Amino acid sequence: MRNDRFCMLAVRFLRANLRLGRGYGYPPSLRRSKPSCYITRSLFFSDAGDTFGFSRRRPGETIAAGRGRHLPAVADNDSSDRPRRNEVCSAMAVNDAVSVAAIGIICKAPQPGRAKTRLATAVGAVAASELSACFLRDVAAAIDAVPETLGRRGYGVYAPAGVEHIMRDLLPATFGLLLQVGDDLGDVLFGAALDLLSDGHDCVLLVNGDSPTLPARFLVQAIETLREPGDRMVLGPASDGGYYLIGLKHAHRRLFTEIAWGTETVARSTCERAAEIGLAMALLPEWYDIDDIEALGWLKDELAGNSTRFRGGGLAPASRAFLDAAPQISP
Secondary structure, three states, X not given: OHHHHHHHHHHHHHHHHHHHOOOOOOOHHHOOOOHXXXXXXXXXXXXXXXXXXXXXXXXXXXXOOOOOOEXXXXXXXXXXXXXXXXXXXXXXXXXXXXXXXXXXXXXXXXOOOOOOHHHHXXXXXXXXXXXXXXXXXXXXXXXXXXXXHHOEEEEEEEEOOOOHHHHHHHOOOOOEEEEOOOOOHXXXXXXXXXXXXXXXXXXXXXXXXXXXXXXHHHHHHHHHXXXXXXXEEEEEEEOOOOEEEEEXXXXXXXXXXXXXXXXXXXXXXXXXXXXXXXXXXXEOOOXXXXXXXXXXXXXXXXXXXXXXXXXXXXXXXXXXXXXXXXOOOOO
């Protein structure tokens, strides 16, 4: 009975403070302000088998988001823990109140000899790198075409290190930059998903940087699908058997393991991994990326309005201008 009375008093206290707008759980400078003003990294993400999500503390520790760092825990009645609890509560409140999807472009800096090497065998290393830069600009434009009211932010998930100035010149000023980490594409994708989700985004889309006519409506559809109740994966299958987009609400490691990257089995294997862990799936319409001279021909046909396979794509102004100025580049 005594505990019940205490709980009732606590609830009345919280209700009174909420009515007064005191904003407990936020720093003093941000009380009375909207939660969207205070976004921070949660401290309670941890590995839970194949999935990553909020988990309970182990005795004697808290777990930093996606970094494998262990921070000493503080007793529940220790007042020194209040700032840290407030930080976590603020992040949770922001995630509930303001939904911002992260849309990351998986890309390499467009440097001759390092970018679009398969395409370079047909058009030359310099032209291939210039096309790669145009593709990145056009994919970024597709992300910017997603209505801001939907809640989204673009990122360049780039490699190698030390090319930040190149990426800044290519991408809009509003985009963030995230350095790729990992030994293979699976590690890169998993690490990017984990980092962006742990930074407070409610969902993440990872797209390739080689689909300049990627329709913005596909991005909108993916975000809206991910925001439906329940965990799921959204996949955009590519014409070559891979995928041009993967969307997630939680970073599931299993989706990126035992995949033969660069083969025609990638999308199928990814769907199989999702089925193995009981993850619901939603498929977007097929689209294409440009890795070789044949796909470059598809782009030219689409831009000319002659494609019977791909319709309703983005305008791709950067790629269109480059190809118009270089008619000698042809399949």
